[in-house]
Amino acid sequence: SYELTQPPSVSVSPGQTASITCSGDKLGDKYTFWYQQRPGQSPVLVIYQDAKRPSGIPERFSGSNSGNTATLTISGTQPMDEADYYCQAWDSTAGMFGGGTKLTVL
Amino acid sequence: QVQLMQSGAEVKKPGASVTLSCEASGYTFTSHTIHWVRQAPGQGLEWMGWINADNGNTRYSQNFQGRVAITRDTSASTAYMEVSGLHSEDTAVYYCARGIGTAAGVFWFDPWGQGTLVTVSS
Numbered sequence: 001s002y003e004l005t006q007p008p009s010v011s012v013s014p015g016q017t018a019s020i021t022c023s024g025d026k027l028g029d030k031y032t033f034w035y036q037q038r039p040g041q042s043p044v045l046v047i048y049q050d051a052k053r054p055s056g057i058p059e060r061f062s063g064s065n066s067g068n069t070a071t072l073t074i075s076g077t078q079p080m081d082e083a084d085y086y087c088q089a090w091d092s093t094a095g096m097f098g099g100g101t102k103l104t105v106l
Numbered sequence: 107q108v109q110l111m112q113s114g115a116e117v118k119k120p121g122a123s124v125t126l127s128c129e130a131s132g133y134t135f136t137s138h139t140i141h142w143v144r145q146a147p148g149q150g151l152e153w154m155g156w157i158n159a160d161n162g163n164t165r166y167s168q169n170f171q172g173r174v175a176i177t178r179d180t181s182a183s184t185a186y187m188e189v190s191g192l193h194s195e196d197t198a199v200y201y202c203a204r205g206i207g208t209a210a211g212v213f214w215f216d217p218w219g220q221g222t223l224v225t226v227s228s
Contacts, residue, residue: 030212031212033215042201042217042218042219042220042221043151043201043203044216044217045215045216045217049214054216086150088153088215090211090213093165093211094153094167094168095153095156095213096153097143097151099150100150100151
C-alpha cells in the first residue's frame with residue numbers, strides 16, 4: 001500500500017524558515033495537501049493542490065511538490081506556528097495521511 | 107460561515123456499535139462530500155471514508171470495510187457514521203470534514219468538525 005513519510009519533528013528559531021517534507025513514491029504525480037493541528041484543536045487546511053493557500057492562511061505558508069517529495073515551507077516562522085503538520089494525498093480512491101511532523105519554535 | 111457540528115462524546119463497551127453525527131451549515135450540503143477521519147490518542151490522522159452528500163454514494167478505507175457505514179440525511183444537512191464491532195483500539199477522536207474535490211475524485215478537507223471522542227472500555 002502507498003505510504004507518506006514525514007520526519008517526526010522539526011525545530012526552528014522564531015523568524016527563520018521551517019521546511020517540512022513528505023515523501024512517497026512518485027508523489028509529484030499526485031496533489032498534496034497540508035494541515036496544521038494545534039494541541040487540542042481540529043486540523044486546519046493550510047495548503048491545497050500542492051501550493052495553493054486557502055483564504056485566511058498567512059502568506060508565510062507555501063508548498064511545493066516534485067519527484068518523490070512534497071515540502072511545506074513556513075517563512076518567518078512565528079511562535080503561533082508551533083503545531084503538528086500532516087500531509088495528505090490520494091492513492092487511487094483511498095485517502096492517506098503522513099504520520100505527522102511536530103514543529104517546535106524555539 | 108461554513109461549519110460542521112458533531113455530536114457529543116460517547117462511551118461504549120467492546121463489541122458495541124456507535125453512530126456519530128455531523129451537521130453542516132453555511133453551504134449547500136449536497137454540493138460537497140463529507141469525509142470521516144479518526145485520531146487515536148497521541149497518534150496521527152487516519153482517513154476512514156466519505157459520502158457524496160448529493161447521491162449518497164460512499165467509499166471506505168479497506169481498513170474499515172464492512173465495519174463502517176456512512177449515511178446522510180439531506181433534509182437535515184447531516185451525515186452519520188456508524189462503527190460496529192468496537193474494540194479498545196477504536197478509542198479515538200472522530201472528525202468529519204467537508205471534502206472539496208476535483209472530478210478525478212481528489213479531495214481536500216476544509217473545514218473540519220470539532221471532533222467526537224469515542225471511548226471503548228469494559
